[in-house]
Amino acid sequence: MKILVVGSVAYDAVETPAGKRDSQLGGSASYFSTAASYFADVGLIGVVGDDFDPADRAMLDDLGIDTSGLIEAEGKTFRWVGTYTDDINTAVTLDTQLNVFAEFEPALSNEHASAPYLFLANIDPNLQLKVLGSMNSRPKMVACDTMNLWIDIARPALVDLVGRVDTLLINEGEAKQLTGLEHLPDAAKAITDMGPSSVVIKRGEYGVALFGPDFSFAAPAYPISRVIDPTGAGDSFAAGFMGYIASVDRFDEEALRTAAVAGSTMASFAVEDFGLDRTRTLTQSDIKTRFDAFVDLTRFNPLS
Ligand code: AMP
Numbered sequence: 646m647k648i649l650v651v652g653s654v655a656y657d658a659v660e661t662p663a664g665k666r667d668s669q670l671g672g673s674a675s676y677f678s679t680a681a682s683y684f685a686d687v688g689l690i691g692v693v694g695d696d697f698d699p700a701d702r703a704m705l706d707d708l709g710i711d712t713s714g715l716i717e718a719e720g721k722t723f724r725w726v727g728t729y730t731d732d733i734n735t736a737v738t739l740d741t742q743l744n745v746f747a748e749f750e751p752a753l754s755n756e757h758a759s760a761p762y763l764f765l766a767n768i769d770p771n772l773q774l775k776v777l778g779s780m781n782s783r784p785k786m787v788a789c790d791t792m793n794l795w796i797d798i799a800r801p802a803l804v805d806l807v808g809r810v811d812t813l814l815i816n817e818g819e820a821k822q823l824t825g826l827e828h829l830p831d832a833a834k835a836i837t838d839m840g841p842s843s844v845v846i847k848r849g850e851y852g853v854a855l856f857g858p859d860f861s862f863a864a865p866a867y868p869i870s871r872v873i874d875p876t877g878a879g880d881s882f883a884a885g886f887m888g889y890i891a892s893v894d895r896f897d898e899e900a901l902r903t904a905a906v907a908g909s910t911m912a913s914f915a916v917e918d919f920g921l922d923r924t925r926t927l928t929q930s931d932i933k934t935r936f937d938a939f940v941d942l943t944r945f946n947p948l949s
Contacts, residue, residue, distance in 0.1 A: 646711060647685035647891040649757050649784075650677050651776040652766025652880070653746065654691045654715060655723040657920070662729065663873040669920035670701045672723060673766035673790065676880035677887075679924050680911040681764075682708040683932055684888025688757050690714040690776060692749040694722040704925060714757055718745040733872055734849025735818065741794065746772075753779045762891040765789035765810070766880060770802040777809060786896050788812040790883055796822050808840035811896070814883050817848045829854055830861075843901060845886065845908075847879050855905045860898050864905045865942060867913035867935065874919045878912040881924060885911030906943075910936045 652674030658667050678687045688711035693702075697717060705712050726740035749772065763784040765773035773789055787810045795803050796819060803823075807813055813836055821827060824835040829846055833856035836844045843857045850872070852865040886908035890896050896904075910932060917923040 646688045646756055646760050648681055648687045648762040648764060648887055649690065649714075649753075649760035649776075650674050650681070650687060650764045650766055651690040651751060651773065652677060652764075652768045652790075653723045653725075654689070654693050654697075655725050656696075657876060658724070658726040659874060659876050659919070660728040661872075661874050661876075661919075662733065663871070664919070666874075666919050670698075670704070671725065671876060671920055673768065673880045675705070675921065676877035676915065676924070677764060677766050677884045678705060678710045679708060679921050680881040680884030680915065681888040681891075682710050683911075683927060683929065684885070684907070685762075685891040687711065688714055688760060690751050690753065690757065692716050692718050692745045694718060694720045694745045697722050704921075708925065713754065714751075716752075718748070720745045727876065729875060733875055734851075735816075736876065738794070743769075751776050751779065755781070761785045761894075762887060763787045764883060764887050765806070766883065767792050767795075770795050770799050770806045774802060774806050774809075777806070785894075786811050786887075786890060788814060788883065788887055790814045790879065791819065791823075792816075793819055793822055804839065807836065810841050812843045812845065813841045814845045814847065814879070814886070816879065817846055820844075820846050830856070833861075845882075845905065847882060849875070849878070853882065853905055853909060855901060857898055857901055862902045862905060864909045864939070866909060867939065867942070869913060869916060872916045875916050876920070877924075878915045881915035882908035882912040885909070906936060906939045910939060 653672035655672030657671035721744040724742040855862040889904040889907035
């Protein structure tokens with residue numbers, strides 16, 4: 646197994662300008678593992694309730710994802726209710742029900758604990774720390790994501806976690822909230838001062854900014870005229886980013902730059918339909934064509 650991910654597996658109720666879904670498979674780990682499955686072998690650590698539809702597990706299994714670490718507990722699956730009103734780039738959370746996640750104690754098999762790449766997808770940072778602490782040895786690369794809720798209610802654990810990862814992926818608004826700094830380069834510097842050697846700041850339809858140890862890079866978002874459902878775009882970005890790195894087994898500057906475009910590629914698919922509907926039906930050829938469109942979109946010559 647190349648990449649291990651821990652995060653939420655959820656039933657989401659979402660409303661976007663394009664429509665409404667009452668209960669669709671979502672969660673940070675579902676989005677991540679689905680999109681990352683096109684790049685590398687992925688194992689998923691998480692918990693669902695006894696209401697979890699076996700067809701949803703089968704969908705993940707059919708993509709080759711190792712779901713042996715996705716345990717079923719008595720109770721209800723994590724539920725998130727969100728909407729996108731004025732700003733399609735920013736989800737407004739209407740309700741979060743942790744349900745079975747409130748009592749979840751992750752247990753890793755030896756194979757899970759030996760994964761060389763670890764992605765700590767958005768979930769309680771105490772749980773992210775537990776999974777990191779359960780690895781047999783320090784993975785080659787550890788990245789994590791988070792959100793405003795955890796900055797608000799679990800800041801000390803989050804700061805501890807950020808100090809132990811190689812890369813933090815975070816939304817622009819959350820980077821400002823975490824650091825108290827308004828300007829992106831200042832916020833990025835404050836984050837790398839906390840520990841990570843690189844930080845990726847996600848800016849929705851404006852793309853991403855990557856700040857490395859001694860370089861920075863920006864990738865646009867793919868221009869999509871009709872975003873159907875932006876839910877999961879951040880996790881899908883992380884999946885393309887980590888998936889590419891795991892597939893080339895390198896995380897030097899060139900690899901990180903390409904990874905940011907692979908991430909943008911996967912995020913661009915995620916928003917084209919509700920939930921996982923677009924991402925779960927991709928082909929390698931779809932991904933290559935969209936990646937090449939990014940190469941074209943960002944191609945220019947130096948001044949002569
Ligand atoms: P994003 O990639 O940021 O759009 O992530 C969307 C997913 O995050 C949704 O499918 C939600 O189920 C999940 N989510 C929302 N709030 C939380 C939370 N507090 N912890 C973990 N996952 C969450």
